[in-house]
Amino acid sequence: DAGITQSPRHKVTETGTPVTLRCHQTENHRYMYWYRQDPGHGLRLIHYSYGVKDTDKGEVSDGYSVSRSKTEDFLLTLESATSSQTSVYFCAISESGGRPDTEAFFGQGTRLTVV
């Protein structure tokens, strides 16, 4: 199994509070992704990173920020959590998105509930 760990695995937080989810990898992969999974929407890309300090927005980036100060860690922050951000969040890693011999490996997911 690819070395990818998400923390926390479950979190309940109140509306308006900041929340940070962490994705940690031990594979030294270049690419890291954050997705949210919601019924009827599948997996939607929030932000991704293609190297240390290099990040870009995905389809649903509003209300989220990310940081990657080390290869192994990719943090997702909800600056002020809202109920619409209740979701399951997945982190993924990939050596290189366009290389033919790589695929994305996923963490186990973080279930976030905003009340």
Added chain:
Amino acid sequence: AQKVTQAQTEISVVEKEDVTLDCVYETRDTTYYLFWYKQPPSGELVFLIRRNSFDEQNEISGRYSWNFQKSTSSFNFTITASQVVDSAVYFCALIYNTDKLIFGTGTRLQVFP
């Protein structure tokens, strides 16, 4: 626009039936990669197959087979002689611009004994 469409929200079959999951994609890129992932009830995402835009050869792996047709922008997935353990949500995905990985909305497959 780059997009992956899985029009089948949910499919139910009885064990041993064959089932095909459809995937249609849109991209302006000439180089891209397509994937299928499985998400069983336990929730993890499991990689099944990767195909690049220059390789239209169909692939078979046991009871699984994939049909890639650039002419119709489709990458369909067939399970032959389905089993209860195949019950899961299946996602089709696309990498474009070398690094953006996007997913379809998924197809929930239920296989009944």
